[in-house]
Amino acid sequence: NAGVTQTPKFRILKIGQSMTLQCTQDMNHNYMYWYRQDPGMGLKLIYYSVGAGITDKGEVPNGYNVSRSTTEDFPLRLELAAPSQTSVYFCASSYSGEGNTIYFGEGSWLTVV
Amino acid sequence: GQNIDQPTEMTATEGAIVQINCTYQTSGFNGLFWYQQHAGEAPTFLSYNVLDGLEEKGRFSSFLSRSKGYSYLLLKELQMKDSASYLCAVRDSNYQLIWGAGTKLIIKP
Numbered sequence: 001n002a003g004v005t006q007t008p009k010f011r012i013l014k015i016g017q018s019m020t021l022q023c024t025q026d027m028n029h030n031y032m033y034w035y036r037q038d039p040g041m042g043l044k045l046i047y048y049s050v051g052a053g054i055t056d057k058g059e060v061p062n063g064y065n066v067s068r069s070t071t072e073d074f075p076l077r078l079e080l081a082a083p084s085q086t087s088v089y090f091c092a093s094s095y096s097g098e099g100n101t102i103y104f105g106e107g108s109w110l111t112v113v
Numbered sequence: 114g115q116n117i118d119q120p121t122e123m124t125a126t127e128g129a130i131v132q133i134n135c136t137y138q139t140s141g142f143n144g145l146f147w148y149q150q151h152a153g154e155a156p157t158f159l160s161y162n163v164l165d166g167l168e169e170k171g172r173f174s175s176f177l178s179r180s181k182g183y184s185y186l187l188l189k190e191l192q193m194k195d196s197a198s199y200l201c202a203v204r205d206s207n208y209q210l211i212w213g214a215g216t217k218l219i220i221k222p
């Protein structure tokens with residue numbers, strides 16, 4: 001039962017570098033999400049996707065990009081990393097519809113120095 | 114704006130009962146979730162309420178009053194492993210989840 005798998009778990013980036021956080025799910029969920037969680041704050045939605053080929057901005061999309069070429073994969077790209085992007089990133093997935101549980105990956109701790 | 118309010122931190126004793134409150138002001142309502150998050154780990158699903166009333170699931174229960182914009186999570190027979198943050202989230206009229214900052218629950222022996 002892999003569920004939602006995201007990599008890497010930890011990464012240190014220098015200001016201005018770029019990187020991609022990988023996310024894959026094996027539950028055939030149509031919805032996928034990327035959240036960031038800062039200390040003492042609630043989860044903030046960065047981007048989400050309701051199906052392959054469709055992506056939408058969430059609450060805090062600036063500085064990020066996503067793609068959804070397959071149902072399983074939903075990578076998050078950070079361009080020109082900034083210290084404000086230091087955070088914990090969670091990928092998640094769910095079936096569509098009211099009340100359906102969101103399943104989270106284990107998180108990726110990113111530090112930009 | 115949309116807002117979810119929860120206490121920042123609570124302390125309780127092993128074996129006791131604790132109630133974690135959540136109040137919300139959102140544009141529309143399409144369900145309320147409670148998640149548990151241990152330090153350094155991902156949130157995991159605890160409960161879902163969409164109608165008023167109490168949902169019981171073992172030692173955990175969740176209550177919802179839509180007219181008051183209020184929910185609580187009740188944890189009974191507390192165990193040390195219940196030390197975690199508890200996140201309240203509301204699905205708004207656009208079916209987006211709005212998350213509270215979480216309540217850190219500390220269990221003392």
